[in-house]
Amino acid sequence: MQTENTKTNDKTALRVMTRDVDTRDRGGPRQPMLIIRGLKKHFQVSGKSLGQPKIVVKAVDGVDLEVGKGETLGIVGESGCGKSTTARLLMHLIEPDSGEILLDGETVGSMRGVDVRELRRSVQMVFQDSYASLNPRLTIEDTVAFGPRIGGLSRTEAKSRARSMLRMVGLAPELFAQRYPHELSGGQRQRVNIARALAVGPRVLILDEAVSALDKSVEAQVLNLLQELKKTLGLTYVFISHDLNVVQYISDRVVVMYLGQVVEAGPVERIYETPRHPYTAALLSSRPSMDPTKRITAPPLTGDPPNPINPPSGCRFRTRCPLAEDICARVAPALTAVDDPAHLAACHARVSGSGHSHASAAA
Amino acid sequence: MSDQAATFSGAIPDTVKTERSRSFWQAVFRRLSRDPLTMICAAILLAIVLIAIFAPWIAPNDPYKTSMVRRLKPPGTPGYWLGTDELGRDMLSRLIYGGRLSLFMGFTPVVVATFIGGTLGVIAGYAGGRINMAIMRLIDVFYAFPSVLLAVAISGALGAGxxxxxxxxxxxxxxxxxxxxxxxxxxxxTQDFIEAARATGASGARIVTGHVLSNVVGPILIYASSLISVSIVIASGLSFLGLGVSPPLADWGLMLNTLRQSIYIAPVNAVLPGVMIFTTSMCFNLMSDGLRSAMDVKG
Incomplete structure (x- = not known):
């Protein structure tokens, strides 16, 4: 993808960044980069003035996550399941109602831990809408240089940083630095967004549907660019997408979300080959098959997800679950290791002694 | 498509200076210059402004020199090309001098109000929540009155001047x-790029100056430019009512007021200041329309 000329220029930029990464590593390689415990965010959509009934959307309702260093964590789920809210909570772009975030072993926002500013420098985000996430009035050089300027670099330092970042994402600064967002294609804009996010030297990159709006061929190019950047900069990715194939391609581990909660988590190959939660299984079988003889006509999942304003009691998936029983309405299943300590699922049918008729057979 | 750049990048040496892409404002001015109506209006306004600025050199007579003998001469009188007013003062000179005060009364309030109102509005819009509530409700109180009535009321309370x-x-x-x-x-x-700027750890002030202002000045300027004509008209109205400017100063609105008694005797003279107010405000309005459409498109 890149020629000799640009490669040599990249290397100087990269060396600086890789050294940064090493000094910032506090907890050692085995310490997860991000740990999220009991993260909750409820949005009040009504009841702000007197007399109105109080209505609360439980967008994220008790999410636990762990992202290892250098890992790509895929987060999948239907629209409205809280994927994007989780991403914004991770960056403190919105304040969580409860729960804690640990960055490299240190609590974010507490007295002793790292502050929100530092979190934001260490964790950056690429948004889905490549156009809306670039200021239409700024040249892309100025857009990319904004973060480093905030970080304390001088105007000229920030500009040269921006240029090396642009080169790194495959956009020649001589051609692109002075352009405006509307003069670029979707793929080029998303490269700029990646450059902008990387310009502040983050350790974690959250990609919130970052390639979903791109053409398939451009999507592949951007995915390959992401893989390359990850390798050279030692990054950790949180990759949010509704596209199961892309998640399978890029992720090391996958988390499946349903109505603001994690229903299954595990290594990518286990999730895709032996899904243990009925929702994951349904989601995977909803993918169109490449084999015409295996195509299905009946949808594996019927209906819309229940309203997050008033989620079902017990297990939230039970209203659409083929295995639902009495126990599922009464008790909310906890995330438990199934088969393998790394593979977690929140389903009564997979936990022996839960009282579910499938339980003993499945465990 | 997006990878063309990567393929090209090797072929183009670092030393090659590529053409700097046009900025948004350059593009706007280019489009404005191709809009004949806007350019005519701009030319007229420029002429009016220049004439007002260089009034002492351009005006053929002293605008304050009265004469009982040559009152209300019709336009075309030798030496007084636009006639004289009810006190025998040269109409042309008074119109030229009157432009100074009228334009000043048109521009200044709008410029000052754009700074104050723009700042308040941007703070309210960016901060949201309670701050927005406090600022905007306060503004609604003023907004509730018709603008002319409000101007007359405030001016009346403060006294003429x-x-x-x-x-x-x-x-x-x-x-x-x-x-x-x-x-x-x-x-x-609510746009993502603001969110992205927040994600870099930038303070609210840095985000407003770096990202918000560049996107809001355009619409604010368009709106403000359309207010200049309103300001000239209201200022003239105040002068007409004896509130703003007081005689014998030359001001279009005031001239309209004093000449109104002579409208049956010398209708053309009485109408001339009105024609000036109309032309100026019309040109400002048309220019603001042109600016709006020039800024409407990206690219």
Whole structure:
């Protein structure tokens, strides 16, 4: 993808960044980069003035996550399941109602831990809408240089940083630095967004549907660019997408979300080959098959997800679950290791002694 | 498509200076220059402004020299090409000098109100919540009155005089400008690029100056430019009512007032200041329309 000329220029930029990464590593390689415990965010959509009934959307309702260093964590789920809210909570772009975030072993926002500013420098985000996430009035050089300027670099330092970042994402600064967002294609804009996010030297990159709006061929190019950047900069990715194939391609581990909660988590190959939660299984079988003889006509999942304003009691998936029983309405299943300590699922049918008729057979 | 750049990048040496891409404002001016109506209006306004600035050199007579003998001469009288007013003063000279005060009364309140109202609106729009509530409700109080009535009321309360007239006009224009600024800022604030800027750890002030302002000045300027004509008209109205400027100063609105008694005797003379007010405000309006359409498209 890149020629000799640009490669040599990249290397100087990269060396600086890789050294940064090493000094910032506090907890050692085995310490997860991000740990999220009991993260909750409820949005009040009504009841702000007197007399109105109080209505609360439980967008994220008790999410636990762990992202290892250098890992790509895929987060999948239907629209409205809280994927994007989780991403914004991770960056403190919105304040969580409860729960804690640990960055490299240190609590974010507490007295002793790292502050929100530092979190934001260490964790950056690429948004889905490549156009809306670039200021239409700024040249892309100025857009990319904004973060480093905030970080304390001088105007000229920030500009040269921006240029090396642009080169790194495959956009020649001589051609692109002075352009405006509307003069670029979707793929080029998303490269700029990646450059902008990387310009502040983050350790974690959250990609919130970052390639979903791109053409398939451009999507592949951007995915390959992401893989390359990850390798050279030692990054950790949180990759949010509704596209199961892309998640399978890029992720090391996958988390499946349903109505603001994690229903299954595990290594990518286990999730895709032996899904243990009925929702994951349904989601995977909803993918169109490449084999015409295996195509299905009946949808594996019927209906819309229940309203997050008033989620079902017990297990939230039970209203659409083929295995639902009495126990599922009464008790909310906890995330438990199934088969393998790394593979977690929140389903009564997979936990022996839960009282579910499938339980003993499945465990 | 997106990878063309990567393929090209090797072929183009670092030393090659590629053409700098046009900025948004350059593109706007280019489009404006291709709009004949806007350019005609701009030319007329430029002429009016230049004539007002160089009034002492251009005016053929002293605008304040009265003469009982040559009162209300019709236009075309030798030496007094636009006739004389009810006190025998040269109409042409008075119109030229009157432009100074009228334009000053048109521009100043709008410029000051754009700063104050724009700042209030951007703060309200960006901060949201309670701050927005406090600022915008306060502004609604002013907004509730018709603008002319409000100007007359404030001016009347403060008493006649140029400064008081300016103050009342500024107070009249702050609310609508703040409204526009607030609604544009609210729109911009929800965009992803603001979120991305917040993600870099930038403070609110840095985000506003770096990302919000560049996106809101355009619409605010368009709106403000359309207010200049309103300001000239209201200022003239105040002068007409004996509130803003007081005689014998030359001001279009005031001239309209004093000449109104002679409208049956010398209708053309009486109408001339009105023609000036109309032409100027019309040109400002058309220019603001042109600016709006020039800024409408990206690219």
């Amino acid at each position: 140029i400064v008081n007239g300016l103050v009342s006009l500024i107070l009249v224009f702050i609310p609508p400008i703040a409204r526009v600024a607030e609604s544009v800022t609210t729109q911009v604030r």
